[in-house]
Every structure is written in structure tokens, then in C-alpha cells.
Amino acid sequence: MNMQELKKELKDLTLLYVEDDANTRIRIEKLFSHIFKSVTTAENGVDALKLYEEKEYDLVITDITMPKMNGIELIENIRNTNKNQTIIILTAHNTNENLLDAIDLQVDGFLLKPLDKDKMSELLYKIGKHIKNEKENISYKKNLESLVQEQQNKICELIAKDHLTGEYNYSKLKSLIIHNKSSTVCLLVINHLSELLDFFGTEIYEPIIKKCSDYLKSIIIEKMKYFHLRSNEFAIFIDNTNNSEDLMKKFCKKIEDFYININGAKIKIVFSTAVLKGDSTTLLKSIDDTLLKISQSGNIHNITNLNNDIIKQRWESLCIATNVADKSLSIPYYQPIFSQNEEHLMFEVLCRINNNFFKNENKRKCFFESCKKAQIFSKITLNVLKSSIKQIEKVNALFFINLCKNEILDSEFINTIINSPIKVKNNIVIEVNPSLLNENKIINIILKLKDIGIRICFDNVGLESFQIKRILDINLIPSFLKLDKSIISSIPFNERYLNTVQAYTIFAKNMNIKTIAVGIENQKCYEVAKKIGFDYYQGYYLAEPQETIKIGEI
Incomplete structure (x- = not known):
């Protein structure tokens, strides 16, 4: 050696x-x-x-x-x-x-x-x-163990992340909750996703989820952590601190009016939210129970298989609607409402869109269905509202503006009314379908408008649910009742409808509520309506909608 x-x-x-x-x-x-x-x-x-x-x-x-x-x-x-x-x-x-x-x-x-x-x-x-x-x-054993541990960590990381968005999922949220004594979690669910997929096709699923995920992640504040639990379910986590509830309220406020753009089309995303808090055991059970209720509420169902032509037409309609909304292509028309002496100092504000697309009845129907599903009609009618406010301020007359559910829940739309000049507020009458009075959020918004001097009119009376006890309980007595066109057009020929209409007018007079007969399309209908004693009348027989405001007689 x-x-x-x-x-x-x-x-x-x-x-x-x-x-x-x-x-x-x-x-x-x-x-x-x-x-x-x-x-x-x-x-x-x-x-x-x-x-x-x-x-x-x-x-x-x-x-x-x-x-x-x-x-x-x-x-x-x-x-x-x-x-x-x-x-x-x-x-x-x-x-x-x-x-x-x-x-x-x-x-x-x-x-x-x-x-x-x-x-x-x-x-x-x-x-x-x-x-x-x-x-x-x-050394080899340590390197091998390190490699195995590294792979295990990668697998755990993959398991803990959603494959579509790359964000941490429910398993990671559970782990975080377990390691905290007390936490607050805000659950967010896209509550109409299945309807959108059913109507526009399943191809929009991924872009909707990704855009929602990116947006939610971008608006979290302070110590919040964001999770994409699964499918249309998201969550925001925060340790329980003195201001955790206030932070969650601020966050929820940011998602009230959220729109996404997909291939030139605008879609409103509405989240259902639930803010839950407690220790780890209580909170995890609350989350599981809440998500279970959501899954059983009908939000999840089998998507209909649609052919490409139907999807293409619906998507074309939505792209046109988006263009109309973004470029303010919708304009107001005004239909006169006449008194018993055939004078008119009132108008209903209507929305008109100048586009050859609407000359086809099927396409026009598809347009409105697409707007309804994407919940963007309020953006189109907002342009009409802003234009009509300029006219309302110049004229001493009442203007009826019909609000659907989406418009009432659209904060920009409602704030435009609230922030309008005093004269405009005094001249506006908000038309509301009485069937919406079962939702407390909508009731509170209507009461807020009423408190600042805006008159309320219940529309489609006789067709939709109209519960007298309900309007008395919530102290929401309207200034006007509009009897529905389908009822008014039948009163010359149907005694049961005639008796129903007479009952409504008697109730209204006793409550000091003015009545309007809508859908006066011929002489016979007009004569019967006048005998019943309506306060006001509206219909094509009396006057068609007009682009300019003209006050006078029939």
C-alpha cells in the first residue's frame, strides 16, 4: 500500500x-x-x-x-x-x-x-x-429523501391548487382554517353560471371562471387570502381581527357591479355571498353546510346540448347588445299618457335601438333573451335614462320609467336617479313589477327612492302577483297603479276581467292611488275603460311613442 x-x-x-x-x-x-x-x-x-x-x-x-x-x-x-x-x-x-x-x-x-x-x-x-x-x-439517501420530499410537496401543491386557475382550492382553505383558532370566510358563488352555459354554450365556462378568479384576486385587501374552491365557488379568508367584518363588507361592495368581456360580448356576473366566522370546527361545518345548500338549490343541473347555429345567433345578439351599451346607441322614446279630459302631462320613457338587426322578429326576440341572460340590459337602458333626464329637466310633466330587477339592483343605474337634479326627481315615476316585492333588498332600494321624493307606480297589475297585505305591511303605497295590457284589452268581452278591473279601481280610489289603463288599442276598449273610471289612459290608439316630447291633446 x-x-x-x-x-x-x-x-x-x-x-x-x-x-x-x-x-x-x-x-x-x-x-x-x-x-x-x-x-x-x-x-x-x-x-x-x-x-x-x-x-x-x-x-x-x-x-x-x-x-x-x-x-x-x-x-x-x-x-x-x-x-x-x-x-x-x-x-x-x-x-x-x-x-x-x-x-x-x-x-x-x-x-x-x-x-x-x-x-x-x-x-x-x-x-x-x-x-x-x-x-x-x-449523502445519496439524503438526496433521495430530499427528492422524494420535493416531489411529495409538488404533488401536495398540485392537489391543493385548482387545475384551471392555478389558485389554491378547498383543501388548502381547510388546512388554513384548521391552523387558525378563529377565522372569517366569505363564500362567493356565481349564481347563474348554469343558465349562462345553458344559453350561450359550455365554451364560455373556462373564460368566465378565469376572469372571475383574476378579478377576485385583484381586489382582495389587506390580510385577505383568495381561494378558488371548485367550479363556480370561490372564497376569501381572513384571520378574525377587530375589523374583519368591515373588511369583508368592503370587499363584497366591490363585486356588486362586475362585468366581464368575452370575445366582444359583455356579461354581468352576479355572486351570491355568505360571510361565515367562528372557530375551525364550527367554520368548516358552516362552509360545508352552505355549499351543500347551494348544490341542492338548483344552481347545478345538466347543460342542454345546443347546436352551433343557435349559439352563434345568441352570441351575435349579445355582441350587438354590448356594442349598443358601450357606444350609447339606445335612445329614449316617449309615449303620452292621457287624462280623462284627453289632455296629457305624462309620458312613459321607452327604449329604442336603431339597428337593422331588429327588423327580424326572431332576432329581436333572441336579442332580448341574450340581454336578460347576460344581465346587461340595464347598461343599455342606462343610456336612455341619462338622455331622458336632460329632457325631463326642461319639461313640466311626469315621466314613467319602468325598472326591471337588474336595473333596480344596478347601483350605477339607481345612483344616476338619486343624483339627478331635484326637478328631475320630482318629475320621475318609477314603475315596478309588484312581484319583486318579495325581495327585501329590492324593497329597501324602492323605499329609498320614495324617501327622496320619487313617485312609485306598480306595473302589470292584474297579470303578476299583487298582494295588498304585502304593500301595507312594508308601507309601500304607490302613487299609481298600471292595469296590464292583457287585462285591459279583454274587458269589452270578458265579464270576469271587467269585474276584476273594477275591483282594482275601487281599491285604488279608496287608497288615493291613481289608476292607468295600459294597452288602449281600439275605440271599444277606450270607451269601456272610461266607463270604469280610470284616471289615465295609455296605448297606440291614443298616441304612438315619439322621439320628441309634445304636450297637448290627442
């Missing part, structure tokens, strides 16, 4: 060498320093043990017979700390009585004094190769 081969195996190893005889220690240390990476020496077991506790060594070579603590005791202490430590005993021939103890302690080798260089080299080479292999095995 030549010295070069020995150095090759030992050059990266550290050695703790323990020897009480100073001359021997110095001489052998000099030899070892040429073949080991580093050599640390100690003159007894006590000093050696202190050094060992401070630092790791690849190899320990120790004498047996030493003061304070002998080699056998040192080995016992080292084994208590590290049972795998490689140890060689260096001893004289006359210490055979201790060799059995060393064997029991499973030392890795023996070197006898005086040293035989060939035997020492052979043993050190063998031991060095063994240590080197062990270190490589340990």
Missing part, C-alpha cells in the same frame, strides 16, 4: 487522535497530518470527550491506558452519543486484558504499538474506504 493511494482515501476525512504519551502523540500526529484532512489531538479521555461533543469526526483513534478517563470509558461515552462512530484502538502488546472490552464495544479496528506502517496503512485504507462509502450512502 503506497502513501499516494492511502492519501486518496483519507484526504477528505477528519481525525480525533487520543494519546497520553506526548512523544508518541507528536510523532504519530505528524504522520497522520500528511494523510488526513485534519487531525485533532487530546492527551486523555476527558479532553477527548469534550472535543468530540463540540465537533463531529469521521474517525477516532484512541489509546486504551490513559489518566482521568481510559480509552474503554471514552469509547463507551462516544457510543452513547453516536453508536455508528468509526473507532480504532491504538494499544501496546501488554494491554490484552482490555481488548475483550473493546471487542464488546464493537470497535472497527486495532493498531498495536509500536506501529507497523504496512499494517497501519492497510487498516486505515480499509477503514477509510468504508467511511467514504458510508458517507456516499448517507
Whole structure:
């Protein structure tokens, strides 16, 4: 065994060498320093043990017979700390009585004094190769464990993220809730997604989800965390702090009027929200219960298979509607409403769109259906409202503006009315379908408009649900009742309808509510309506809608 081969195996190893005889220690240390990476020496077991506790060594070579603590005791202490430590005993021939103890302690080798260089080299080479292999095995094992752990983390990360949006999903939210004593979570669900897919086709699913996810993530505030739970379900998480509820309210306010654009078409996204809070157990149960109720509420159903021509026509309609809304292509028309003496100081504001597309009845029907599904009709009629406000301010007359559910819930639309000049507010009459009075949010908005001096008219009376007890309970007595066209047109020929209409007019007079007969399309209908005693009359027989406002007689 030549010295070069020995150095090759030992050059990266550290050695703790323990020897009480100073001359021997110095001489052998000099030899070892040429073949080991580093050599640390100690003159007894006590000093050696202190050094060992401070630092790791690849190899320990120790004498047996030493003061304070002998080699056998040192080995016992080292084994208590590290049972795998490689140890060689260096001893004289006359210490055979201790060799059995060393064997029991499973030392890795023996070197006898005086040293035989060939035997020492052979043993050190063998031991060095063994240590080197062990270190490589340990390094390989650690690298393998690290690689396995890294892959496990990646798998866990993949499991915890939604495949479509790449955002953390329900499993990650659950983990976060469990690790927090008390939290607040806002659940958000696109509550009309199935209807949109059913109407416009399933191809819009991915862009809707991605755009909703991007928007929600962009508007989170302060310490909120965003999650895409699954499909049309999203969540916002925040630790329970003094202002956690206020932060959630601010967040929910930001999603009230949210529209997305897909291939040139605008679609309104309406979220149902539920703010839940509590400890981890309570909160997780509340989330599961809430999501279960949503899944059972009818929001999830089988999507109808549509042919491409139908989808194409609907999408074309929606693109036209978006263009009309964005470029303010809708204009107001005004249909006169006449009093009993055939004078008129009132108008209904109607929406008209100048486009050849609407000359086809099927296309016109498809347009309105598409607007309804995408909930963007309020953006079209908003242009009409803004234009008509300029005219209303100039004329001393009442103007009836019919509001559907989407318009009432559109904050921009309602704020345009609220922020209009006082004269405009005094001249506006808001028409509302009484069937909407079952929703508290809508009732509160209507009452707010009434409180600032805007008159209220119930529309489609006789056709839709009209509960007298309901309007009395919520203290929402209208200024006008409009009897529906389908009822009015039948009163000359249907005695039951005639009696129903007469009952409504008697009720209205007793409540000091003015009545309007809508749908006067012929002389006979007009004469019967006048006999009943309506306060006002409206219909094409009396006057067609006009682009300019003209006050006068029939």
C-alpha cells in the first residue's frame, strides 16, 4: 500500500487522535497530518470527550491506558452519543486484558504499538474506504429523501391548487382554517353560471371562471387570502381581527357591479355571498353546510346540448347588445299618457335601438333573451335614462320609467336617479313589477327612492302577483297603479276581467292611488275603460311613442 493511494482515501476525512504519551502523540500526529484532512489531538479521555461533543469526526483513534478517563470509558461515552462512530484502538502488546472490552464495544479496528506502517496503512485504507462509502450512502439517501420530499410537496401543491386557475382550492382553505383558532370566510358563488352555459354554450365556462378568479384576486385587501374552491365557488379568508367584518363588507361592495368581456360580448356576473366566522370546527361545518345548500338549490343541473347555429345567433345578439351599451346607441322614446279630459302631462320613457338587426322578429326576440341572460340590459337602458333626464329637466310633466330587477339592483343605474337634479326627481315615476316585492333588498332600494321624493307606480297589475297585505305591511303605497295590457284589452268581452278591473279601481280610489289603463288599442276598449273610471289612459290608439316630447291633446 503506497502513501499516494492511502492519501486518496483519507484526504477528505477528519481525525480525533487520543494519546497520553506526548512523544508518541507528536510523532504519530505528524504522520497522520500528511494523510488526513485534519487531525485533532487530546492527551486523555476527558479532553477527548469534550472535543468530540463540540465537533463531529469521521474517525477516532484512541489509546486504551490513559489518566482521568481510559480509552474503554471514552469509547463507551462516544457510543452513547453516536453508536455508528468509526473507532480504532491504538494499544501496546501488554494491554490484552482490555481488548475483550473493546471487542464488546464493537470497535472497527486495532493498531498495536509500536506501529507497523504496512499494517497501519492497510487498516486505515480499509477503514477509510468504508467511511467514504458510508458517507456516499448517507449523502445519496439524503438526496433521495430530499427528492422524494420535493416531489411529495409538488404533488401536495398540485392537489391543493385548482387545475384551471392555478389558485389554491378547498383543501388548502381547510388546512388554513384548521391552523387558525378563529377565522372569517366569505363564500362567493356565481349564481347563474348554469343558465349562462345553458344559453350561450359550455365554451364560455373556462373564460368566465378565469376572469372571475383574476378579478377576485385583484381586489382582495389587506390580510385577505383568495381561494378558488371548485367550479363556480370561490372564497376569501381572513384571520378574525377587530375589523374583519368591515373588511369583508368592503370587499363584497366591490363585486356588486362586475362585468366581464368575452370575445366582444359583455356579461354581468352576479355572486351570491355568505360571510361565515367562528372557530375551525364550527367554520368548516358552516362552509360545508352552505355549499351543500347551494348544490341542492338548483344552481347545478345538466347543460342542454345546443347546436352551433343557435349559439352563434345568441352570441351575435349579445355582441350587438354590448356594442349598443358601450357606444350609447339606445335612445329614449316617449309615449303620452292621457287624462280623462284627453289632455296629457305624462309620458312613459321607452327604449329604442336603431339597428337593422331588429327588423327580424326572431332576432329581436333572441336579442332580448341574450340581454336578460347576460344581465346587461340595464347598461343599455342606462343610456336612455341619462338622455331622458336632460329632457325631463326642461319639461313640466311626469315621466314613467319602468325598472326591471337588474336595473333596480344596478347601483350605477339607481345612483344616476338619486343624483339627478331635484326637478328631475320630482318629475320621475318609477314603475315596478309588484312581484319583486318579495325581495327585501329590492324593497329597501324602492323605499329609498320614495324617501327622496320619487313617485312609485306598480306595473302589470292584474297579470303578476299583487298582494295588498304585502304593500301595507312594508308601507309601500304607490302613487299609481298600471292595469296590464292583457287585462285591459279583454274587458269589452270578458265579464270576469271587467269585474276584476273594477275591483282594482275601487281599491285604488279608496287608497288615493291613481289608476292607468295600459294597452288602449281600439275605440271599444277606450270607451269601456272610461266607463270604469280610470284616471289615465295609455296605448297606440291614443298616441304612438315619439322621439320628441309634445304636450297637448290627442
